Amino acid sequence: MSTPAIQVKDLHKSFGDNEVLKGIDFHVDNGEVVCVIGPSGSGKSTLLRCINRLEEANSGQVLVEGVDIFDPETDLDAVRSRIGMVFQQFNLFPHMSVLRNLTVAQEKVRGRSKKESVEIARANLDKVGLSGRENVYPGHLSGGQQQRVAIARALSMDPDMMLFDEPTSALDPELVGDVLDVMKTLASEGMTMMVVTHEMGFAREVGDKLVFMDGGVIVEEGDPREVLGNPQHQRTQAFLSKVL
Amino acid sequence: MKRSTRRRLVQGVLYAVLAALLLALVLAADWADIKTQFFASAGWTSWDSWGPLITVGAKNTIIYTVIAFAFGLLLALVLALMKLSPLGPYRWLATIYVEFFRGLPALLVIIFMAFGIPIAFQWTPPGGTVGAGLLALVMVGAAYMAETLRAGIQAVPKGQTEAARSLGMSSGRTTVTVVLPQAFRIVIPPLTNEFVLLIKDTALLSVIGMQVGEREVTTVARDFFSSGPTAGTATSLVQAAALYLVITIPLTQLVAWLERRQRRTR
Ligand SMILES: Nc1ncnc2c1ncn2[C@@H]1O[C@H](COP(=O)(O)OP(=O)(O)OP(=O)(O)O)[C@@H](O)[C@H]1O
Numbered sequence A: 001m002s003t004p005a006i007q008v009k010d011l012h013k014s015f016g017d018n019e020v021l022k023g024i025d026f027h028v029d030n031g032e033v034v035c036v037i038g039p040s041g042s043g044k045s046t047l048l049r050c051i052n053r054l055e056e057a058n059s060g061q062v063l064v065e066g067v068d069i070f071d072p073e074t075d076l077d078a079v080r081s082r083i084g085m086v087f088q089q090f091n092l093f094p095h096m097s098v099l100r101n102l103t104v105a106q107e108k109v110r111g112r113s114k115k116e117s118v119e120i121a122r123a124n125l126d127k128v129g130l131s132g133r134e135n136v137y138p139g140h141l142s143g144g145q146q147q148r149v150a151i152a153r154a155l156s157m158d159p160d161m162m163l164f165d166e167p168t169s170a171l172d173p174e175l176v177g178d179v180l181d182v183m184k185t186l187a188s189e190g191m192t193m194m195v196v197t198h199e200m201g202f203a204r205e206v207g208d209k210l211v212f213m214d215g216g217v218i219v220e221e222g223d224p225r226e227v228l229g230n231p232q233h234q235r236t237q238a239f240l241s242k243v244l
Numbered sequence B: 001m002k003r004s005t006r007r008r009l010v011q012g013v014l015y016a017v018l019a020a021l022l023l024a025l026v027l028a029a030d031w032a033d034i035k036t037q038f039f040a041s042a043g044w045t046s047w048d049s050w051g052p053l054i055t056v057g058a059k060n061t062i063i064y065t066v067i068a069f070a071f072g073l074l075l076a077l078v079l080a081l082m083k084l085s086p087l088g089p090y091r092w093l094a095t096i097y098v099e100f101f102r103g104l105p106a107l108l109v110i111i112f113m114a115f116g117i118p119i120a121f122q123w124t125p126p127g128g129t130v131g132a133g134l135l136a137l138v139m140v141g142a143a144y145m146a147e148t149l150r151a152g153i154q155a156v157p158k159g160q161t162e163a164a165r166s167l168g169m170s171s172g173r174t175t176v177t178v179v180l181p182q183a184f185r186i187v188i189p190p191l192t193n194e195f196v197l198l199i200k201d202t203a204l205l206s207v208i209g210m211q212v213g214e215r216e217v218t219t220v221a222r223d224f225f226s227s228g229p230t231a232g233t234a235t236s237l238v239q240a241a242a243l244y245l246v247i248t249i250p251l252t253q254l255v256a257w258l259e260r261r262q263r264r265t266r
């Protein structure tokens, strides 16, 4: 059995008195697409952010490709550079052109030459359908375009896996499709992905596994078609009856 | 009476009062006296006055302002980063520094550096008396600019840092490439204001007694107050005022324009 891309063991996280993650166990295998759904405040974002340690967990373990990221000896920046992260609010660097957004970390973190990073950046812009926009500043792009640039920025680091936190929630409905299409392409190319989403259609069509979270625990997980079509737990049923 | 009629009547009265006040002022003023005291042609039309005022005074004012601003900004950046440090002692030191120097008159600090320190330690800061005065301006200016910079850094959204860190950038790299460039853009208007304040504060250096070639605008003007072509009149002081305004008004207009533009792009 090969090492899972991500393994989470008995993860606990509190903000003050508010225990947000109450013992999470799960794993993502290489090449797998795992979708996470659940009501607002159930801890989905917190879980995702604990995986690259943007959030500090209180106890438990997170192994990324077998490497314990809570171990003080671990080179956290190196691990993070192999995990692409896409945020709900895009978080592009507004003072840099689209091209610079895609090359800056390649040069400063990966140590690539300017020429090489520009080539890689152009290839990834092409992939998300935005070639020709290299010199535009993010503020002049639509939300959907910004999110695709953000995906291209993450891809330019050649990550082993991608984390998405509600990548389409801040978008106008007519712009959601373009972003989902990019994500579908990524999935079909075998990218390991963990996606927090409200897009049940995407989860059903693209996901290999669906995780339903509520109140800081994983209530149910399994094949997306199974979970969505025939939920076993009453809480899952209640949630799905509201969103479907 | 209709409401619009009443409003026009009130406005009319207000204008009439203003006109009467102005008229009284014009009639009461001794125009001949004002002309000889403030606008003596021996000063306003003579290079003997303008020469030293511009080539010595204005030149030194600008040089001193730029030096004090540059070093003050550097020190302010260190203080701002200390204030945002996760390490308590750094934060406390920076806070003590900022509160201390913001609470003192700049003039006191200048006198202290130029006279107090040399007497106490038999030691003069580099650059002599002028150097000591500039050091004081740097120390006081840095305290104000540190607060401005700290606010600017904190105004950069947290998501920017998170995006940079998730790409694998170190904390220092994130600060330099992502946070500070955005923070500086935010603080350009308030920093320009600090620059204008510094221009005016260089006049405080006139208390420390500078060599002839080192004097800034106010000191040069004060010399002409007691000697030279317009001695005994305030003409040289009014000329100095004109010089300051020529520099400061465009800058404050620039600040206003920058602020309008920033509001629009938000
Ligand atoms: N930085 C923080 N400080 C304090 N509490 C926080 C912080 N971040 C999240 N929380 C709390 O943790 C809980 C879980 O938040 P989280 O963002 O993980 O939920 P979520 O499942 O992603 O919800 P949503 O669907 O609304 O994004 C919420 O009650 C939230 O208020």
Ligand SMILES: [Mg+2]
Binding pocket: A044, A045, A046, A165, A166
């Ligand atoms: Mg969330």
